[in-house]
Amino acid sequence: MDNLPKLIQETEELTNQFLTANKSLYLVGGVVRDLFLKSEITSEVDLDLTTDALPEEIKQIVSPIATNLWLPGEKFGTIGIHHNDRTYEITTHRAESYDSNSRKPEVTYSTNIEEDLSRRDFTINAMAISLPQGTLMDPFNGKNDLSEGILRTPLTPEESFSDDPLRMLRAARFTAVYNLNPAPELINAIHSLIDRFPIVSAERIIGELDKLLKAENPDRGLHLLHDTGLLKAFLPEVASHRFQYLSSLPLDPNIRVAALLAETQPDKYVKRLRQLRYSNERISSIQQVIAGANGILNDPSSDSDYRRWYYQISDKRVESYLIALTLSENVEDIWEKMEITRQRLGNDLDDFSLPVTGNEIIELLDVEEGRIIGEAIQYLQRFRFDNGPFSSEDAREILQDWWNIRSNKPEETNQK
Known part of the structure; x- marks a missing residue:
């Protein structure tokens, strides 16, 4: 953990505020995991901290040194602050439980760090480091799981996923991002708890799916969703053979969703994206790329056809080509002819506005x-x-x- 001394030094003033108030403070969650992975922790990375101080006490403790303080998460025990050019989210130890019809926790506070860690999603995120000592708290062997490449939950996966079904989708993301193997009991739990997934809001599904699709190679995570049947709960139109193409595409969720849906009828995928609460802007962008890709298959290499195609796809020319490559083997030959046409037309393509009103x-x-x-x-x-x-x-x-x-x-x- 080469970066730990720097973080301890960086958080010294904040830590001293809590020590003076006779309260504990811990680095927790993703930052601890990333320390073991030796990932760079830049000033843009938000730091999660947990404490035995209650939210009202946290506000009093940090007020003298915080540049900014915001409270949207206060009802869940989280106080956000900006200090020394970094954002911190400081949360009271929690022992929450969940309403069976909601993914939002019924917040109960705890004074026990181990109880707090037990309520977290996966063992690799259920580690904490005490400040300023730098002592690792790892009651569920997250460090070992990380080194062994295993994805497990601190409690039973049935309890964890039933509490918060979004964690089943999150399991796919962590499988892909960190190249982990989900434990057999975790896979079985996803199979058996799919019926709980509908309580997850569409907005949260999109958010988690976007994170998965930003992974260098989301294939492993997508196969977990497919093999457990969870993918059918929110993207039933997607066939598993589409997964193989994503790793060669830019890390852009819109382009990768377009690749997943490129063989689906437009009316069906548009309806699905609307059900998932994609914005009109994102839906339009995805439609444009898929339409552009299918347009390439029609060989629009004549001057008139190319102008029509170019006008249709606007600034999505390269993205359309990348998706088209996943749809046909002769795309490169067509593209070569199209590029010759594009170069020949030159400034002809700069402006399609009409010279009369x-x-x-x-x-x-x-x-x-x-x-x-x-x-x-x-x-x-x-x-x-x-x-x-x-x-x-x-x-x-x-x-x-x-x-x-x-x-x-x-x-x-x-x-x-």
């Missing part, structure tokens, strides 16, 4: 605002795709020719 079209055609204006704009857009950029003067001539032909069509029909 709707009001100018109304004035030119001497018509009232309505359906005709929409038709005229669509015609100009098609002309732009087929022939490239044109000037405002050209647009007026193109529209006049179109309008003359369109205006004569009813008479031609009547003559027939």
